[in-house]
Amino acid sequence: MVTALTTTADKASNALVASRMKNGRFINSFNPQYKSPHLGLVLVWKMTSSDNTRSPSNKKELDKMLPVIRHKKSEELYRTKFGLRFIWIGHASCFVQMNNFRFLVDPIFSERCGMASFIGPKRFRPPALLINDLPDDLDAIFISHNHFDHLDYPSVKELNKRYGKQLTWFCGRGTRKWFLDNHVKNIVELDWSRRTAFDMNKSLWGGFIVWNATHKFYFAGDTGYTQNISIFRQIGEKYGSFDLSAIPIGAYEPH
Template sequence: MLLVFIVITIIGVFLFMQLSPEFGGKISDDQEETFKASSQYSEGKFHNPGNVRMEMSFSKMTKIAKAYFNPQENTVPENSMPIVRNDAAEINNYAGPARLVWFGHSAFLLQIDAKNILIDPMFGDVPSPHPWLGTKRFSDGLPIEIQQLPKIDAVLFSHDHYDHLDYGSIKKIKDKVAHFYVPLGLGAHLKAWEVPEDQITEMDWWDTTSFKDLKIIAAPAQHFSGRGFGDRDNTLWASWIIQGKTDNIYFSGDSGYGDHFKQIGATYGPFDFAMIECGQYNKHWKEIHMMPEESAQAAKDVNARVAMPIHWAAFKLALHPWTDPVVRFLEKAKELNLKVVTPKIGEKIIIKEPAKVQKWW
């Protein structure tokens, strides 16, 4: 009976991965041929400079497993996280100075120059291909429900991991989005989810495009990609620069610490505001996720006037206490004389207002 159960389980997992739309699309041979023009692409995969990657040795996996079964305290909030609810009419009619609304983790609504931009809009409850495979969102609901969002001029995605690119969210927002900007290859997922190809622009690092009065630049990040077995690094990952009439904004996506931050700062800084990955880290995978002290240094490297730690306060994807990212980030920022904002989820952030730290957690 045990053997029968194992066989049925294996068949079930195989069929789920083959048939579930959550896993996205496949890269075509024609697409793969175009990737060869990218400096990041070789031998059928995308790579970080210096071929930096997360290596999971048996020893590392053993240590991670041991930590997983002996977790630290406070890895999730004791109660549902409070959020600031937004008035849909006010959001829909806003035409003031550039501002952000944070949905937790790395998801934002950017309202700039009378345009609405979504950044890594993961609005689902669990960042995984199935609800059983992840920890639920820390808050009940969102600052503004998806159906209440205004018409979206553009969406930017940093990479294809489940906590950033969510099938359910795409299905709900795609009909109100004018255009999607994504790293190379990620468009295959969107097309599989019925986003028209002419509404998708794929970009390599340092590619620049104009969208109405905005300039959008894809910049380097030190990470990886993949949604299922056998597709690791088939699509590129990126950070983003958004330049409006008077605002210069940086979004780090997910990244390990590296020289690319100084390069970005030297080329496109200073930035009025930088959203910097800070959370879901571990010393065993620091190549692809920064430790909080490195996150603060990265904000300094890109020459940010004000920085905001992101990639925390929504999901448990690592083993550290859930408040550690922001606490450690603030300690290092003080040492670096870096101005920081720490808004509540849903609170409106005016890009050029004075920085304000709120220890709401």
Template structure:
């Protein structure tokens, strides 16, 4: 029995050292940083909190139902074949015209006022701290695209989950990015990965700043954070408002539906384009992820003129069909009279008044 106990203790020690030493897990806010957050309305007892109380149901019955669904719906939750990525139009991206390019899930390359901006640039092959565990990308590895990108003026991160903040992507990007904008606390991960502190701006909800003529603000979302078992909610999460001379853009980040969307619309709307999360939903975590119909409503709340659904098309993190988010969103948008676009992964979309573009159901070819 004593040998078994020693083996368990040794295993626990090895796990702790792995979590502590592996750089992909990022850093942790210091005691001084946590003390600085104490006066914030959205920080309590060492943790950031949501505008409305949230709950993720993980009872024993929920756990076993997840296993059952993952097995019974395995063929639906992933495309039958790898998703092709459109040939990137670098010449247009490098032009002065406002545009965006989608890399799947929540990763975008924007051109606004001739500034090149990345949002949640998760371009790695797996949404996990290690390559051998986690949801694998539907398409081929996109990390090599970073080498072809122009110099990046700014990266905007919405939170520190692995499907949004990717260690391999940041390591490959960091030397071609001028500045990083992140929610409170997220900077510790970047600093551990070699990004100089002076290149990072941390914001709280409703903080607003100027950057190279752009107005940027961090807005609330109803979600959570953490890259390991011991740092849940020690960093903040949110969405971003980015306002240029020609284009007003809002990206929601991850989060459940709530009254904060109307507040965002009242303060910063209308928006020419909204990037709204509406994939990876489940009844067990309905308060921290929207279903597609709620995403369409959120677009209306923030006064979006044209909407794009995001958080789908790259990874399987829930148990619905991988095409369910976009098909439900299109149906809801048509019912509500919302202009919704659905470009292919890798397509560059002009933001010059030509929106919306017609639906081309490319995902039906991959079922």
């Protein structure tokens, strides 16, 4: 079974899980008064901020601090003893296997994420898996939201070329047209982001919970932690406990 955190049978009993729109754009139900900083403030922050990551520029040190285990396609790679298999590909991209159900979340295999191959942030580490290394019987792909570092056109194109109608694509409301325009079929659009500077909150963002009779997996997408709203506690109480979770940490600037 697959559910989006904002698509449940009892949404009438919990207003937090219902998507809301204002002036043609989605708003965050947990903080409806929030306003994103305008482009000018973001540019000023970008030009005046310093690199606080403390990441080494030396490749040898980087390989030691954050090594990448390159996985090659093999029967052993996708064999599970307890019916659960997880491979962190890099950034938000993950491969998950729950018994015989195999899927990807937010797959990006490109060197850069942006409107073109030469624009946008360069990936910090190479992917641990390549598309050719994925199993032949991949079932589904989940897209949490349409930012370039989560919804990557070259990666979608190559995955669609290899798997075609075999895959089911799960995405947030408002993203279906993008997939259809790029010749992707079998799209499940779920209720509950900005891709460019001009389409903020035109499509929904969110996380996913995937579960079967024996395992339960939670993918948070870009869901951020806040001290004022116990969103993760609510998720845990409503859907937990989980056997496996992929939750982002950091990346809280600019405020």
